[in-house]
Amino acid sequence: MPGKIRTAQSVSLDIPASEQPYLHNRWHPDIPSIASVKPGETVRIECLDWTGGQIGNNDSADDVRDVDLTRIHYLTGPFDVEGSEPGDLLVVHITDIQPLDHSPWGFTGIFARDNGGGFLDRHYPRAAKAIWDLDGIYCTSRHIPGVRFAGLVHAGILGCAPSAAVLAEWNRREAELVGACAQSHPGQVVALAPLATNAHAGAADGELRARIAGEGARTIPGRPEHGGNVDINNISRGSTTYLPVLVPGAKFSVGDLHFSQGDGEISFCGAIEMAGTISIRFDLIKNGMEERAIKSPVYRPGDVAQQFGPSRYLTFEGFSVDEAGRQHFLDATVAYRQACLGAIEYLKQFGYSGEQIYLLLSCAPVRGSIAGIVDVPNACTTLGIPMDIFDFDVSVEAERVPRSLAPCPVADPRVR
Amino acid sequence: MPGKIRTAQSVSLDIPASEQPYLHNRWHPDIPSIASVKPGETVRIECLDWTGGQIGNNDSADDVRDVDLTRIHYLTGPFDVEGSEPGDLLVVHITDIQPLDHSPWGFTGIFARDNGGGFLDRHYPRAAKAIWDLDGIYCTSRHIPGVRFAGLVHAGILGCAPSAAVLAEWNRREAELVGACAQSHPGQVVALAPLATNAHAGAADGELRARIAGEGARTIPGRPEHGGNVDINNISRGSTTYLPVLVPGAKFSVGDLHFSQGDGEISFCGAIEMAGTISIRFDLIKNGMEERAIKSPVYRPGDVAQQFGPSRYLTFEGFSVDEAGRQHFLDATVAYRQACLGAIEYLKQFGYSGEQIYLLLSCAPVRGSIAGIVDVPNACTTLGIPMDIFDFDVSVEAERVPRSLAPCPVADPRVR
Amino acid sequence: MPGKIRTAQSVSLDIPASEQPYLHNRWHPDIPSIASVKPGETVRIECLDWTGGQIGNNDSADDVRDVDLTRIHYLTGPFDVEGSEPGDLLVVHITDIQPLDHSPWGFTGIFARDNGGGFLDRHYPRAAKAIWDLDGIYCTSRHIPGVRFAGLVHAGILGCAPSAAVLAEWNRREAELVGACAQSHPGQVVALAPLATNAHAGAADGELRARIAGEGARTIPGRPEHGGNVDINNISRGSTTYLPVLVPGAKFSVGDLHFSQGDGEISFCGAIEMAGTISIRFDLIKNGMEERAIKSPVYRPGDVAQQFGPSRYLTFEGFSVDEAGRQHFLDATVAYRQACLGAIEYLKQFGYSGEQIYLLLSCAPVRGSIAGIVDVPNACTTLGIPMDIFDFDVSVEAERVPRSLAPCPVADPRVR
């Protein structure tokens, strides 16, 4: 008789993340496995929020401004999946994700330009924050009045450990980019090299720990070989992801749970970040990478999601001409930035600050689409905003009435 | 008593496009208006396919290979909208789009790499073609067996004429790009300068015609100031687009009708291109650009679209690491290319050629999303394919059975 | 090379329906077939509106009040489908439905209680009418201001001819009901017996015509053996219906096209009735009735429909306690009537007359659901109204502001 679903790993909100041995914040094949799961089994896995608890439920953005980005992405794992071998596909079917019952809140942040930054940091260089209260499947924020929506709860990070060869390739190509950009993008963080400071290698200690700290890949980027920090908002309840297995046992890890996130997660700390519990049913497709011709993660969204009706999305077009009027060649990233900036100017009319909308576009269920990618020189992207998340009418036709909305906290620049 | 909807302009499939004076293929403020419409009025406007009839309903891709890209985008217009002035927003509500009744077919093409190219031209350099039979709201192709879907019929191009100042800015910035790329991208067409050859300035003649031919902006790119060739597939029936008005009378033009198109239109001639009739109800928001804070087109999709269920989309992830293993910095364009390439390799398993899938991803209702745009150095994009458009099961779980599918025509390279 | 889709039968708006030999208004196995279609073939079939042109595009409801209900449901057909035999399933895949191009309007009527009646005729005994202007996929009515919606265009009637045995059974059981109700429902039309008056038997003449007129089943009810007048609004574009074949050749007929209809079609002449063209692709499943265990029609809706978002439906609950406070036993029909009456009282607050809402609930895309059918003695049904079809806010929270809306024509009772 099936009973209650097994919790494969719990976490503590009271012990520092760096001291919890079933967490880690680097990708490396040799981080010790913490538990084993069977194909066909559903287990619950608890996760900390991605900062490991650095951000507080309060009305100051100083903690966001001062966040220590070497102490992030404490993932729960790695888990061995019985019988898995390199070349298999690990099937990750998410049956539920919930905030921790005793912690029904989350946060969205704008990082300061000189400590983390984000998609629009040239426009919004100061740190800002919004705290969200989670009420069942809905959320509201005292820092962004007038909006309320159901979250498409998801895991920002999920993936299997890289093999040594894959890890070496990551380090090679990212170092190459850093080198190539040293002159063209001076001072810009284009990629993060391995860093021993605050590396958490789970239960590894001694020499192993030192080696992992020295070689382990940073967790910020998603990567094609295994997924990782993909920040895909519809890898949600009911979704099924097919992950390449690169090491014996798969060594699956998960973390960075999001109550909600817009396409792009544009403010970088842009989802509604939370600690929570994810329930996963694992399966294996033996030799699936070759037999199914899958080299990068593939997924099917769940069949449960918000439904706003397509005509309820006010949609902004963005092209690859940048803010300074400079023409870029089929650059969808520049184009999406323009769509975001257009939406911000539009929504400011209703009484919000730019930071509030920047936060909102990052975390609300907005849709970012690649419309046209071939019409030289302009990529065309779109940003769709579901109007029904607002308490008032934000359509083009709506009358603009002065509204006095409470602000979100914005931090003064740090004095060094 | 309202009667039949007025046809504001019809076109001929028998007269060369260049000889039909109500068509034009450049953007310029001085192309003579062909008719006037009133705010509140719905009119029908006929349009040629974007090549003006260069492609035939046959089984050879030679016409696609040999297409003359100086003779494209014959737009119907410009139409004056009564009372419109610069600074207004022109409201374009599409109430219907239909293929021409006596021409129920369309085409999708892959251009040869040396004549047009496309998103994947390094991988698929040869021209290829698929002819689609339009059966009501559905389409099938003898060149891509095993698929059938309803089209989200839309207009690829719609926009108002640029002012002289806007036109000058377009020419300036695009020329700047061409200059900047001359060394970095030798031989690559990064933007198209004004070109007198085959310029069609509508009813203009003499000196005016020569001036328009010399100054007029090419129609390939969409542009932020007015929209134009945005290739957004949900600017479909029921959609409402708010277009900046830049010249007195608005001078609205429309064309490049698509029976269906995937996000990105990746093969460039990637939609199901067709001649057809669009019905538009026009309205005006006076001084809307300032009072609504809208500088680039904004739209609301229609409330009628295909509904596949989110879990029916098999979704491929793509990251900004290119085919050669080179790391790019937050480049969503590179990332989307990887998602497309992954999908092609996957679907080849079911019996298709690469060209067939390349064509299919271009024109079928696939979804391209910007998932994460801040996780340095990897942008993450996704490509979702609705599995229900296939006659057979293409899920990851599906058994791979050998299928012998009829091919699409692929042209030998042109001998020069 | 496929060409234009063949029109299997056209109709005339100028010749009286009763004189067009490819129409018929009775169900009988011996009505002569008018044409033959092949499995796999798509054909277009034109249809008159269900009254055969009795209702005019004007502002009087007198024609609705005086409608001759012996001259209705002129169906186009019957068509032989090659190879079909009793026991097969005829697969009817609708690829398109359009209003006749030169007749872009439709009508919705409330019949007078003493001539046709309807679901709420005790409350609204007088005839009323709304004319709808069809603008592409959208419709509006000068008689019901403030609403606009896209139609889910469908065929009210489609079915194969009954066999002689099935026809006899229909006549038996309906006569039995008439007999049983003669005392319990005096004066109420509970079913319609065969009637020679104005019977139209297609091309039949002489004795055959007389026999058909004498025996032929009336077309008002849908019937389980073949479907017929089912008035199911999502047998629309893209739908596939599996129809039992009861006679050699199938003898398929179709008519009663609706631009839109709410669940229940409550005012009886409740859809937006129109003349139009339907495109159907036919197929056969040999011996499908037995091998697929299908005795009554089964269908799959199309994948293209309006999408309002579930939370945009204001939904009224109705229970089987009637207007007089009388308790009925699990009577879903009584329950649905209460939901309709509740919705009418609610929407009257916004300035409409009861007749206007009665018409609107009949034809707009409202959803009627059977919620609970087992909680003795009350069946519970619901009526969901998509709020987005209104120009103004009709939510419970909306402020009630006095609105002066133009009325719909209502006819004085006929003097006899």
Place this chain on the structure above:
Amino acid sequence: MPGKIRTAQSVSLDIPASEQPYLHNRWHPDIPSIASVKPGETVRIECLDWTGGQIGNNDSADDVRDVDLTRIHYLTGPFDVEGSEPGDLLVVHITDIQPLDHSPWGFTGIFARDNGGGFLDRHYPRAAKAIWDLDGIYCTSRHIPGVRFAGLVHAGILGCAPSAAVLAEWNRREAELVGACAQSHPGQVVALAPLATNAHAGAADGELRARIAGEGARTIPGRPEHGGNVDINNISRGSTTYLPVLVPGAKFSVGDLHFSQGDGEISFCGAIEMAGTISIRFDLIKNGMEERAIKSPVYRPGDVAQQFGPSRYLTFEGFSVDEAGRQHFLDATVAYRQACLGAIEYLKQFGYSGEQIYLLLSCAPVRGSIAGIVDVPNACTTLGIPMDIFDFDVSVEAERVPRSLAPCPVADPRVR
């Protein structure tokens, strides 16, 4: 700073329901309130399953067969809502519903014809049962293999206490029905009169308790004046229901939580019945019954639900001709029964027993619609089954392969 959501009332799975003083199983104005909530506040309320724990997680249907139907519907409440008075509308916004964490299972039952019965009890007179394992938002049953779906979790019962006058009216009209049916429906339970046996009046004792037991309305039927046992499956997470307030304080009660239910809940114990926790945010619209013209409950569904795509619903038509070939007059209840019976015969082909499908149609997300309610004499209803809940293809086109599926428990008739 908002904290964890307050639990307004918890329940025990270990103490008999009849001994928990915050539960009641009759509707009466004088059942003592158990707690008070404020408008604007969200609270959690725990509920037992509707049988108060009579059914076990095992493989015998004997407990369903022998269920004591005088001991059901133990509702949690009544709750006073501060400031509410008769004539107000109580706004019930459900923000979450979850099964009790330590009890992740539910059940669906077919009652024996002589003890409860159900919609198809003449066809399936024996008791049967399915146990469902709840895995996050999904469920599966060892008793109905081959299906798996996400639940649209909802509350079967919610309503405010009746006033004395409303209660008297209920008792009057239901007694009248019982009287009227005594001859026409001998032996049939058409309504349930007040019954002292096992009446649970919450904390009431002594005389008050006796009076409530003698007068209190039974909870089985939903009723138009207050809602109650409406069994509407989309009164789910995110829904907002507007309930008439009939007594000072509103006296709101809730219970009968369902993990999932099909339209109609046809087997009577037809939902996936469970114990759980519901989170509700309350609000008030003062004098809303008159000012909003609402006499019966009205609701808006939530915006989060399963999305299968309309074309994924295999839909059965049912008409008001009964199993014996008898014609009924516009009887939607008879019609819906035929649709259900047709679906059962169809799905039996895939290896299921009739009881299994009867259970499945009761609890899976099937859609029951009122298609046409005016085409005398046949009401037409439809039953849509989402094909994607099955592990295998159940389309009409699917090959019928013999499957050996594990059965569900069916109980032998009780010997008396």
